[in-house]
Amino acid sequence: MFTNFKRVLHFALTDLARNKGISIANIFILVVTISLFTMLFFMHGLSNEIIYQMQNKINITAYFKSDTSEQDILLAKEQILKQTNDIKSIQYVSKEDAADIFLEKYKNNDAFTDALAEVGDNPFLPSLNITTTGEPQQYEKVNIILQSEQFSDLIDQVDYPQKKNIIEKVFSITSTVNKFGIGLAVLFILISIMVVFNTIKLAIDSSKNEISTMRIVGASSWFVRAPFIIQGVIFGLISFIVCFFITMILIFFLSSKLQVTLAGFSLWHYLLSNIFVIILIQFGFGILLGGIASFVVVQKYLKV
């Protein structure tokens, strides 16, 4: 067994060295394909980040009556949280905090600050800002809770009706982006697989008479097939190494330059936090695709 393995490994390496042109072409195609895959992975990360940021900007606010005490509002907050698991964050904003936020926001606009001074008293209402964990329906559910009988004495108004359209629009956009991303990924994967299969097929096609001769002189299927599979795996391995270093170098130099363009998304940080997934994708895709493509293509010529 060991002798046979040693021999097929030797055949694979010898053929690889003797057919440098074909080997380089195969590796080049695999590098392009794996790079495409890696790019998709980064695009997925970027779109997730943008979606996350967009969804985080959405919230609904329950404005409490002016004379509601802080203690009652915090009690109401606890009761709301008990009634649903859909809430990601719920933040209490007191009348004073609301005024401070307003002043901070419009500190350069005298018209607003003067208007506030004119009013004299603090006109802002205490509120709870609520963000849910995802879907628009969750906001509707939270709104129903807030509008229920138990809070009617405390809550003055909920801004859900005004925000409903925006919430639905944002979620519709993010859902479309997600679906488009999945569609694009599937399309890229299929194209990549076809390109790699065809490249390896062209390489093995040139050996079809050789495979037939090997069968005629009595070589077992395994003995014929193994060197091609090993070559496919070696192509995948070399492509993985090349791709990995290209990815590291490119991302390292481009990350800071692209961060502003990419809505604050740091490619380098994303790469480091997902390094094992990226290695798995590049390594697995290269080796599996190289090996499986060789296996399938040789299979066709073994029927002698």
Place this chain on the structure above:
Amino acid sequence: MIKFENVTKIYEPDMPALQDVSFEVKEGEFVSIVGKSGAGKTTLIRLILGLEKPTSGSIFFNGKNINGMNSTELQSTRRKIGAIYQDYKLLPTKTVYENVAYIMEIEGKADEEIATNVPKVLEAIGLVNKLNNFPHELSGGEQQRLAVARALVNFPDIIIADEPTGNLDPYNSYEVVSLLSKINKTGKTIILSTHDREIINKLGKRVITIEDGKIIRDDVKGRFII
């Protein structure tokens, strides 16, 4: 050793290559299969090697029906047959040494045995000084001698040569046939398919004549008569 029992081979849709062919080749015999081009000689050889399946009838190798063999058994049988072809069927990306060694490697022979036997066989065949050449760097005669070396190296039970002189000049043809005769004298069975009249008449061995897929003569000391 090899037995054909009422073998018929019809290629799709309706092209008979062999019709009701029966004969037996015994161990140590030198049998020539002769006939015009398209008579069915190559089909007959391909059937022995299991490269084709008969439409009807049976072919036996050492008592075992070739058609009933699974892939492993068939490959094992092929390893017991040394085959030589008109187009040599060498491995173009392997050197002279590697082409011969490959046959021993698929048999699982030890590295030491391969390192000893391959140069010996190549020396006997006159190619020992071309060990590292590739087949395309050899002349036609040298390529055919390499094919003979490859067929011999595993000491097969039988050597089957399908038009081995088809692409060779008279001198190289004579050399190849002389080699086959020498091998036969060591007790090996030889089946030679050819349409070379001169070779057959010089050999003076058993001749099976095929015409239109049928055996029309089977002479113990035959001549080329068509």
